[in-house]
Amino acid sequence: MFNQWISQSMNQGEPISAASARAISAQRRQGLREELLAAARDIVDQHGLEQLRARDLAARVGCSLGTIYNLFSDLDALILAVNATSLEALDRAMARIAPQEPLAHCLALAASYLDYAVENPRLWDALFRYRLPSNKPAPDWFFALQDRAFSHIEAPLTRLCPTMTHADRRLLGRTLFSAVHGVVALGIEQRLTPMALPILQAQISLLVSAIIHGLPVTLGTS
Amino acid sequence: MFNQWISQSMNQGEPISAASARAISAQRRQGLREELLAAARDIVDQHGLEQLRARDLAARVGCSLGTIYNLFSDLDALILAVNATSLEALDRAMARIAPQEPLAHCLALAASYLDYAVENPRLWDALFRYRLPSNKPAPDWFFALQDRAFSHIEAPLTRLCPTMTHADRRLLGRTLFSAVHGVVALGIEQRLTPMALPILQAQISLLVSAIIHGLPVTLGTS
Numbered sequence: 001m002f003n004q005w006i007s008q009s010m011n012q013g014e015p016i017s018a019a020s021a022r023a024i025s026a027q028r029r030q031g032l033r034e035e036l037l038a039a040a041r042d043i044v045d046q047h048g049l050e051q052l053r054a055r056d057l058a059a060r061v062g063c064s065l066g067t068i069y070n071l072f073s074d075l076d077a078l079i080l081a082v083n084a085t086s087l088e089a090l091d092r093a094m095a096r097i098a099p100q101e102p103l104a105h106c107l108a109l110a111a112s113y114l115d116y117a118v119e120n121p122r123l124w125d126a127l128f129r130y131r132l133p134s135n136k137p138a139p140d141w142f143f144a145l146q147d148r149a150f151s152h153i154e155a156p157l158t159r160l161c162p163t164m165t166h167a168d169r170r171l172l173g174r175t176l177f178s179a180v181h182g183v184v185a186l187g188i189e190q191r192l193t194p195m196a197l198p199i200l201q202a203q204i205s206l207l208v209s210a211i212i213h214g215l216p217v218t219l220g221t222s
Numbered sequence: 223m224f225n226q227w228i229s230q231s232m233n234q235g236e237p238i239s240a241a242s243a244r245a246i247s248a249q250r251r252q253g254l255r256e257e258l259l260a261a262a263r264d265i266v267d268q269h270g271l272e273q274l275r276a277r278d279l280a281a282r283v284g285c286s287l288g289t290i291y292n293l294f295s296d297l298d299a300l301i302l303a304v305n306a307t308s309l310e311a312l313d314r315a316m317a318r319i320a321p322q323e324p325l326a327h328c329l330a331l332a333a334s335y336l337d338y339a340v341e342n343p344r345l346w347d348a349l350f351r352y353r354l355p356s357n358k359p360a361p362d363w364f365f366a367l368q369d370r371a372f373s374h375i376e377a378p379l380t381r382l383c384p385t386m387t388h389a390d391r392r393l394l395g396r397t398l399f400s401a402v403h404g405v406v407a408l409g410i411e412q413r414l415t416p417m418a419l420p421i422l423q424a425q426i427s428l429l430v431s432a433i434i435h436g437l438p439v440t441l442g443t444s
Contacts, residue, residue: 129351131411175405175425182404183397189353203397206440211429214436218428 033071041082049126086127087145094152102156103212110180110208255293263304271348308349309367316374324378325434332402332430
């Protein structure tokens with residue numbers, strides 16, 4: 001992106017010195033943006049979303065409040081950026097799982113999702129509990145990141161339901177992800193009677209196994 | 223409870239007149255408590271949990287702020303009482319479903335849960351999104367209400383998995399409820415790409431059917 005900016009500036013016939021001064025400034029902005037994002041992520045990770053305040057963040061990074069709002073349009077944009085890093089981490093964790101037969105693959109994906117939630121409870125909570133104000137829908141690039149994180153379930157579903165259309169498989173993948181998410185959420189949030197981790201792991205395995213065994217019967221492809 | 227209080231007072235040899243004066247006062251307290259609860263529920267239902275403020279509630283019911291805190295220990299206790307009425311409504315909706323063969327019964331229960339969430343989005347949201355402060359665990363009576371609302375899934379599971387222990391069946395019932403809850407939550411909260419209601423209904427039916435078909439295979443009881 002930085003290189004692209006340079007070449008655009010040069011193509012427009014700007015003097016090199018002005019272009020390079022602006023490039024340095026763009027580089028600085030990007031560096032500061034990353035620093036702010038890392039500090040915000042750290043606050044959410046350590047203390048929870050409720051403790052993320054622009055004033056504290058500015059003090060921590062050593063910049064002015066104005067700088068934050070210059071780099072992120074508002075606190076919602078900053079939280080969205082933090083949540084995007086969580087989606088990317090989830091995506092990387094699931095991408096590391098080697099392709100294998102559908103049941104084992106789905107079990108590994110579900111276990112990896114539970115692990116992420118257990119190891120990063122406050123980041124995971126921020127990802128699912130934070131709501132943008134109703135007049136600010138999430139941008140398309142955020143939905144694309146979500147879709148990418150869920151897409152890992154599509155490979156085993158393709159092997160399991162080879163005749164299903166791509167659209168139906170995507171929908172089913174999202175449903176299975178949501179089902180596992182529900183068990184993880186109501187399990188680790190301790191909203192219901194608290195559930196110990198090994199029991200939660202066993203219940204998720206039971207759920208995923210039942211779904212994978214039952215899907216071909218339900219879809220009439222068994 | 224009111225009668226019990228009267229008889230306790232009389233057993234303790236208090237003069238009838240004092241007991242009856244106190245009984246009237248207890249009755250008034252109960253009436254005002256119910257009025258406050260109904261008004262709070264109405265605010266959450268119409269405007270969402272964020273709009274529930276003690277000051278507005280006092281103005282609406284025509285009592286002092288002190289009266290609210292005399293009848294509910296704090297706002298958390300009031301929200302818990304609102305959420306309890308939602309659990310009771312869910313319980314009544316599920317209790318109305320006639321016993322039938324396991325798959326049809328589970329499909330009807332899941333559909334009834336989705337209906338409740340769709341028809342009462344803000345009450346449903348308050349039930350699942352509100353968190354008590356970490357130093358205030360929910361009281362046992364609240365967990366008992368949750369257990370009762372989930373218990374309706376146990377009848378079809380008993381028919382489906384007759385050899386399962388009662389404890390395992392309760393755990394499985396909670397897992398299946400959580401799975402359906404996850405699909406409902408990520409479907410209607412529009413946190414992911416928005417999903418139309420008929421598609422959501424079809425996905426929930428697909429999930430429940432797959433689970434019910436696959437459970438006996440997974441449990442080795444098919």
